[in-house]
Amino acid sequence: MALHIEPADATLGATITGIDLARLDDADWRQIEDAFHQFGVLVFPSQHLTETAQVTFGRRFGAVEQLVAKRDIVPISNRDAEGEQLYDRSHQALVLRGNEGWHTDSSYMPVSAKASVLSCRIAPKRGGETEWADMRAAFDALDDAMRERVAPLAAFHSLYHSQAKLGHKVEAGAGYGFIADAPPLRPLVKTHPFTGRPALYMGRHAYGIVGLAAEESERLLTGLVEFACQPPRVWGHRWAPGDVVIWDNRCVMHRARPYDQREPRVMMHTRIAGDPATEAALATTEQAPPIGIGTAA
Numbered sequence: 001m002a003l004h005i006e007p008a009d010a011t012l013g014a015t016i017t018g019i020d021l022a023r024l025d026d027a028d029w030r031q032i033e034d035a036f037h038q039f040g041v042l043v044f045p046s047q048h049l050t051e052t053a054q055v056t057f058g059r060r061f062g063a064v065e066q067l068v069a070k071r072d073i074v075p076i077s078n079r080d081a082e083g084e085q086l087y088d089r090s091h092q093a094l095v096l097r098g099n100e101g102w103h104t105d106s107s108y109m110p111v112s113a114k115a116s117v118l119s120c121r122i123a124p125k126r127g128g129e130t131e132w133a134d135m136r137a138a139f140d141a142l143d144d145a146m147r148e149r150v151a152p153l154a155a156f157h158s159l160y161h162s163q164a165k166l167g168h169k170v171e172a173g174a175g176y177g178f179i180a181d182a183p184p185l186r187p188l189v190k191t192h193p194f195t196g197r198p199a200l201y202m203g204r205h206a207y208g209i210v211g212l213a214a215e216e217s218e219r220l221l222t223g224l225v226e227f228a229c230q231p232p233r234v235w236g237h238r239w240a241p242g243d244v245v246i247w248d249n250r251c252v253m254h255r256a257r258p259y260d261q262r263e264p265r266v267m268m269h270t271r272i273a274g275d276p277a278t279e280a281a282l283a284t285t286e287q288a289p290p291i292g293i294g295t296a297a
């Protein structure tokens with residue numbers, strides 16, 4: 001079996017076949033790591049990894065960011081632990097709804113994520129795809145004036161804020177990622193620590209650009225996401241059970257597409273921690289503005 005890399009018809013993304021991720025030798029790994037840096041998103045169809053094999057694959061990219069209950073791999077599912085459907089207004093269902101907005105994982109944490117591994121256990125018949133947007137190509141496509149405008153700017157990132165925009169009022173201590181005090185401040189333009197390429201860095205958790213009025217900040221962030229997440233910078237994957245994907249959160253945004261919530265959608269997720277040297281929040285004495293600007297509720 002020879003490893004085959006098929007670039008997507010977009011500025012990011014590739015599908016890799018002819019490989020068994022559970023039995024990866026060092027030569028294959030080098031090709032995969034090079035492709036990860038080049039394409040930002042890699043789809044590996046029909047791998048059917050065990051939980052242990054998924055975590056082992058993830059660890060090739062770096063230390064695992066331990067999520068809910070300090071686990072290395074967690075379900076992202078619209079079913080609870082007993083397999084029952086979650087109600088539309090439950091906390092978990094609203095967090096899943098939030099994932100349908102463009103974002104980058106753990107931007108709301110003190111150290112944002114390097115990469116995310118997602119695999120499919122059960123896919124809905126229609127919808128439920130994941131889409132990715134190339135924030136390197138988005139930065140490159142800005143005109144000179146906008147590039148100069150955004151380069152010095154920084155925004156706060158908060159999961160409370162992004163969920164509040166959906167009308168989801170979250171109690172303190174609600175779970176992983178909900179940090180009430182001192183949300184991290186991050187530059188709008190992130191230099192990739194390996195490739196050196198600049199990329200826009202924002203998404204639904206970003207708000208409160210320092211030095212701008214709240215409405216102006218919201219308008220700029222919304223406009224940039226709308227501009228960025230357009231062809232040819234967007235690629236999507238329709239899931240089948242067994243598929244595995246990894247993407248680079250340092251230069252790619254992603255979102256889930258809607259689907260019929262009466263159908264199960266069960267995914268397994270492993271998140272790769274960022275390097276504190278390059279993914280830590282900016283040091284600041286600025287106070288984050290109150291959350292909820294531009295919220296629906």
Ligand SMILES: [Fe+2]
Nearest residue numbers: 099103104105
């Ligand atoms: Fe995500």
